[in-house]
Amino acid sequence: MPLAEERKQEIIKALEKQGARLPCPRCGNQQFILIDGYFNQTIQNELQGMLIGGKSIPSVVIACNRCGFLSQHALGILGLLPKEETQK
Numbered sequence: 001m002p003l004a005e006e007r008k009q010e011i012i013k014a015l016e017k018q019g020a021r022l023p024c025p026r027c028g029n030q031q032f033i034l035i036d037g038y039f040n041q042t043i044q045n046e047l048q049g050m051l052i053g054g055k056s057i058p059s060v061v062i063a064c065n066r067c068g069f070l071s072q073h074a075l076g077i078l079g080l081l082p083k084e085e086t087q088k
């Protein structure tokens, strides 16, 4: 399900408020795309196997529209997670 327009604006506003406005670190381009969904990468303490359902870092992903470089921003740090999610 795509992110609601209101949520996208909330994310962009939070990134701008924190000063995440610099050009792409790879190619210097200044235009980015907010990926229409979340990443939720798992944190695990073992290198073997894949833990499912453990701790994770919900994040938004910004893509450089020229070279495709992806940058991830943790929703919790941006203050965009519901309170119960940040306490895990």
Ligand SMILES: [Zn+2]
Pocket (backbone or CB within 6 Å): 024, 025, 026, 027, 028, 029, 064, 065, 066, 067, 068, 069
């Ligand atoms: Zn780039």
